Amino acid sequence: TVKSPDISREKSSALYETAKGYFPGGVNSPVRAFKSVFGSPLFIEKGDGCFVWDADGNKFIDFCCSWGPLILGHNNPVVKEHVLKAIDNGMSFGAPTALENDLASLILSNNKKIEKIRFVSSGTEAVMSAIRLARGYTKRDKILKFDGCYHGHVDSLLVKAGSGLVTFGETSSAGVPQSFAEETVVIPLNDKDAVRAAFEQFKDQIAAIIIEGIPANNGLLIQDKDFVHFLRDITKENGSLLIFDEVITGFRLGFEGAAAYYDVNPDIITYGKIIGGGMPVGAYGASAEIMGNISPEGSVYQAGTLSGNPVAMSAGIGQLSQLLKPGFYEELLSKTAGFVSDIQEFADQRGYAFKIFTIGSLFWFAFTDKDIKTAAAIDASSMQYFKVFHRELLNRGIYIGPSGYEVGFVSAAHSQAELESAKKAIFDSLDIVFLK
Ligand code: PMP
Numbered sequence: 001t002v003k004s005p006d007i008s009r010e011k012s013s014a015l016y017e018t019a020k021g022y023f024p025g026g027v028n029s030p031v032r033a034f035k036s037v038f039g040s041p042l043f044i045e046k047g048d049g050c051f052v053w054d055a056d057g058n059k060f061i062d063f064c065c066s067w068g069p070l071i072l073g074h075n076n077p078v079v080k081e082h083v084l085k086a087i088d089n090g091m092s093f094g095a096p097t098a099l100e101n102d103l104a105s106l107i108l109s110n111n112k113k114i115e116k117i118r119f120v121s122s123g124t125e126a127v128m129s130a131i132r133l134a135r136g137y138t139k140r141d142k143i144l145k146f147d148g149c150y151h152g153h154v155d156s157l158l159v160k161a162g163s164g165l166v167t168f169g170e171t172s173s174a175g176v177p178q179s180f181a182e183e184t185v186v187i188p189l190n191d192k193d194a195v196r197a198a199f200e201q202f203k204d205q206i207a208a209i210i211i212e213g214i215p216a217n218n219g220l221l222i223q224d225k226d227f228v229h230f231l232r233d234i235t236k237e238n239g240s241l242l243i244f245d246e247v248i249t250g251f252r253l254g255f256e257g258a259a260a261y262y263d264v265n266p267d268i269i270t271y272g273k274i275i276g277g278g279m280p281v282g283a284y285g286a287s288a289e290i291m292g293n294i295s296p297e298g299s300v301y302q303a304g305t306l307s308g309n310p311v312a313m314s315a316g317i318g319q320l321s322q323l324l325k326p327g328f329y330e331e332l333l334s335k336t337a338g339f340v341s342d343i344q345e346f347a348d349q350r351g352y353a354f355k356i357f358t359i360g361s362l363f364w365f366a367f368t369d370k371d372i373k374t375a376a377a378i379d380a381s382s383m384q385y386f387k388v389f390h391r392e393l394l395n396r397g398i399y400i401g402p403s404g405y406e407v408g409f410v411s412a413a414h415s416q417a418e419l420e421s422a423k424k425a426i427f428d429s430l431d432i433v434f435l436k
Contacts, residue, residue, distance in 0.1 A: 001371060002432040004395035006039075010053035015043040036383065037390045037402045047074025049413040051401055060399035061422050063408040067401065068248050069160050069273040070321060071332075071361070071382075073413020079277045082318030093224025094305055099313035106320050107283075114269055115261040119308045123247035123272030124152030126282035127210070129302045130268045131156065133284070134208035134241045136300035137269035137293050142202050144209045144240075145169070146189045149219035149335050151245050157183060161186040166198045189215060190373045199238050206233030208241040208268070209234075211247030213258025216407045218375050220364035224225045228262045235267075241290075247272035247282070248407075251320065253360040261360075266296040270345075279312035321419030328412070330358075336361045336410040339419045346427050352434045362412040365389065365400075378405070385433050398422055 014194065020026035023170050027033045040204065042054040050073050052062045062074070086099065093373045104117055108265050131143060131154065145151070147161040159169030171177075171183040187194040187203060187212075199206060209231055215221040235242040244266035249258040251274040259266055268291060272282040284292070286349045295301045306312075322328065340358045347354040355363040357372065367385035372378060386404030393400060412418075 001428045001435070002363070003432055004392060004428075006391075007395055008056045009039060009042065009054075012043045013040055014134065015055055016040045018370050023205055031401070031403055031406070033257075034402045035406065037387050038270065039391070039394075040160045040389055041402070042394075042399075047218065050074070050411055050415070050418050051072045052218045059395070060139045060394070060397050061414070062399045062409065063422070064399055064406075065409040065411050066278060066400045067273070067406075069278050070410055070413075071274050071409070071411055072277075072319060073411040075251065075321075076277075076319070076413070079315050079318040082277075082314040083279070089211075089310070091308055091311055092306060097308065097310045097313070098314055099310050100308040102317045103313045103320070106317060106324075107285075110324060113256050113265060115288040116291035117283050118291070118302065119287035119313070120282045120284070120302075120304055121306050123245075123270065123282045123302055124154055125304070126247065126270040126272055126284045127151045127157065127245055128154045128367060130243050130245075130270045130382075131208070131210070132302065133286070133290065133293060133300050134243060134268060136298070137375070138207040138239065140205055140207040140243060142185055142205045143183060144185045144187065144195070144198055144206050146211055146215065147186050147247070148189055148208070148218040148330050149212045149215050150353055151212070152247070156184050157210070159172040159184040159186060161188070163206065166194055187355060188374050188376060189221055190223055192227065192230050195234055199234060199240075204239070206238065206240045208243050210245055213244050213261075214253070214359055214362070216248045216362055216364075218405050219366060219378050219379060220359065220362060220373060221373050221375070221408050222357060222359055223245035228264055232264050243270065245270045246345045247252035247358070251275060251323060252409075253321045255320075255323060261292070274319065274323075275316050276312050277315035278307070279315040280306075281309075281312045281316055291328055301310070320414075332361050332410065332412055334418070335414070335419065336363065339363075339410065342423055343426055344345040346423075347430060350430070350434070352430055353433075354430060361419045363405050364407045365404070367404075384421070387390065388433045389429050392432045393425060396425035396429060398425045398429075 025033045149155045155176050158173040158176050160172040162170050169181040169186045171181045246257040253261045268286040270284045293300045340356045353369045355366050365383040381409040383404040
């Protein structure tokens with residue numbers, strides 16, 4: 001295998017130079033700046049099905065899929081039609097619309113993990129609201145989170161583990177007061193003893209445990225079923241709530257997300273991404289009793305000018321109604337499983353220290369031969385392999401997120417033929433990584 005020539009980035013580079021004059025670091029969200037890979041960001045011009053095209057006209061098979069929302073691929077005709085239909089009637093009213101009822105009904109009649117829902121405009125907003133609800137409901141302040149889980153840029157969750165097994169969090173961003181971080185207790189994933197110790201140390205103070213349905217923001221850290229059930233039990237025993245952050249896993253592992261996968265009933269679930277079909281939507285839901293604490297019914301305040309935006313609701317209806325078609329998830333999951341196992345087989349035959357962690361239609365390429373379930377188990381030095389891999393993939397027409405800690409997404413729009421050509425590019429890129 002020979003290294004591929006670098007793709008042309010002339011127009012993307014020029015756009016990036018201009019963008020640097022407008023935005024901090026030239027971007028509106030940090031990971032887009034390509035800081036942990038070679039080169040500078042590609043400016044995307046359009047997407048269709050499983051493909052994206054950049055400003056220089058390079059065409060890629062896209063496994064980033066806007067970081068998850070596009071489970072049907074880009075420019076899905078039904079979603080597009082729903083957006084156009086809604087726009088005909090105006091873009092926002094700040095008043096209730098029937099479309100909110102329609103999307104809620106579609107969700108609540110097919111996802112029995114929640115009884116009532118509230119729509120917001122991003123995953124961060126959903127988590128922020130869920131945390132406030134848990135605190136208001138339990139009348140407690142502390143939140144227990146796991147090292148390696150990301151829950152959006154909520155102040156009290158931009159917190160990393162301190163040095164002990166169970167620690168007050170330390171802020172991981174400037175601008176977050178240490179006093180906020182002290183309301184967050186950070187512990188390692190998949191570690192029952194650490195959870196028990198936290199409940200002993202902070203007895204009657206923990207409002208909730210929050211965990212990603214499947215932690216998928218710092219590698220794909222698939223938790224043991226037994227651990228998740230343990231979290232359900234210990235929160236119940238201690239009068240705390242269990243929050244599942246399903247911003248990635250919701251409607252992706254299945255219509256009822258990771259909660260159904262683990263057969264667990266969390267107290268509050270947050271959603272985002274897929275629920276809006278590519279438009280800015282998030283949501284949180286719980287039992288009718290817990291949701292009764294939200295304003296104007298209850299005393300926990302939460303609001304939004306663009307919440308339940310009609311265009312976004314309509315896009316969500318267009319998307320979610322397609323996911324409910326019989327066999328949708330089965331097909332997507334079996335397609336992903338075949339794709340991933342072929343790549344794993346190739347790497348194993350070659351003896352490469354490369355492992356794909358996968359669940360549902362999510363996958364994570366890791367340069368390791370270990371089973372990884374915690375953030376601490378990821379070897380940061382393995383990211384140097386990812387950098388080369390990423391460059392080689394781009395040069396062969398494969399677009400994945402520009403960080404070795406991020407997961408990839410297979411969509412319904414990835415056909416078998418495209419997965420075959422992606423596999424070939426992945427094999428060749430692995431050969432370059434390991435034989436260089
Ligand atoms: N929670 C999880 C699990 C996420 O993956 C993300 C975003 N990747 C968020 C919350 C925040 O969502 P948003 O970026 O829409 O604010």
